[in-house]
Amino acid sequence: ESEEDEILTLRPLFEETLVDPTAHELEFDFGHGLQFRLLQRPESFASQRFGTSLSCAPTERGRRTGCMVWDGAAVLSGMLAAEGRSVEHPGREVLGAWASAAGRGILELGAGEGGLPGMVASRAFGCQAILTDLEDVVPQLAENVALNSSTALVQALQWGEDAAVEWRGLHPPFGLLLAADCLYDTENVPPLVDSLCALSGPQSEALVSFDTALGRWGAYAAFEALAR
Numbered sequence: 001e002s003e004e005d006e007i008l009t010l011r012p013l014f015e016e017t018l019v020d021p022t023a024h025e026l027e028f029d030f031g032h033g034l035q036f037r038l039l040q041r042p043e044s045f046a047s048q049r050f051g052t053s054l055s056c057a058p059t060e061r062g063r064r065t066g067c068m069v070w071d072g073a074a075v076l077s078g079m080l081a082a083e084g085r086s087v088e089h090p091g092r093e094v095l096g097a098w099a100s101a102a103g104r105g106i107l108e109l110g111a112g113e114g115g116l117p118g119m120v121a122s123r124a125f126g127c128q129a130i131l132t133d134l135e136d137v138v139p140q141l142a143e144n145v146a147l148n149s150s151t152a153l154v155q156a157l158q159w160g161e162d163a164a165v166e167w168r169g170l171h172p173p174f175g176l177l178l179a180a181d182c183l184y185d186t187e188n189v190p191p192l193v194d195s196l197c198a199l200s201g202p203q204s205e206a207l208v209s210f211d212t213a214l215g216r217w218g219a220y221a222a223f224e225a226l227a228r
Contacts, residue, residue: 018074021045026069028116030081034124038114038144041067059184066112066137070181073112076209077120077180084124101205102127104175109133109159109195110182113140117178117209119150130170132157160191162198173201183210189222196227 019026021042028036044067059065083098098121106129108118115131122129129152131141142154153169162172177200182192196206208227210220 018071019069021068026114028074028077030078030085030120030124032081032085034081034084034120036116036119036148038069038116039140039147040069040114041140065181065184066110066133067140069112069114069116071211071213072209073114073116073180075211076117076178076207080117080121080178080207081124084121097205098176098207099125101175101203104173104203105170106130106176106178107132107170107172107174107199108178108180109157109192109199110179111137111141112181113137114144115141115150115152115154117180117207119145119148119152121176121178122150122152125176127176128170129153130155130167130174134158157195158191159188159195162195172199173204174199175204177204177206179206179208181210182208183219183223184214184216186218186222189219189226193223193226 024040024042026038026040028038044064046063080098083096102121102125106118106121106125106127108115108121108129108131111118111131111133113133118129118131121127131145131152132155133141135156138154138156145152145154155165155168157165177196179192179196183189196208200206208223210216212220
């Protein structure tokens with residue numbers, strides 16, 4: 001973790017959840033034409049997942065977290081949209097680097113079926129993006145990308161297995177890497193950090209958002225330790 005790295009704690013600003021976990025359709029309006037409509041599948045949240053190395057982690061074994069849009073994604077998307085609009089912001093000197101980094105390609109890890117931060121960044125900065133998640137998430141993710149007429153590409157990626165990926169359109173190192181609501185189980189943190197490191201470069205910006213209200217303190221601590 002360099003001296004420029006920064007952790008912004010925004011949870012005190014929000015007393016309630018930002019995203020309705022029971023809705024099948026969500027609408028987001030960040031202003032200046034940054035409007036998005038997403039389909040989510042709350043009824044699939046409790047479905048079990050098999051066949052991936054991530055299924056050994058408790059949450060991923062008994063839940064399909066990717067079928068929902070979580071608050072961390074909404075907050076990160078709002079901050080990306082604000083930077084794209086070039087509005088006043090207390091962290092302007094930090095945020096200014098995001099737009100520059102996006103010009104070297106945007107990659108979202110663990111995009112889920114929504115892919116909101118990646119689509120927002122792509123449209124706000126006018127740059128190409130690749131949204132990634134596990135193979136079984138890709139069809140629904142592609143559906144939401146098409147629903148919003150986004151130019152973002154969709155690709156399957158399992159954390160820690162980046163060498164096996166045949167990239168389409170863009171190639172690592174990516175300039176702007178995004179990961180929202182990916183910190184649940186400590187078992188999943190090392191492969192996530194491995195992918196962030198493998199797919200970034202010295203000039204890259206990596207933005208990782210998570211909601212501390214979920215109380216996954218072990219995963220948060222593991223990420224902070226490995227990311228240094």
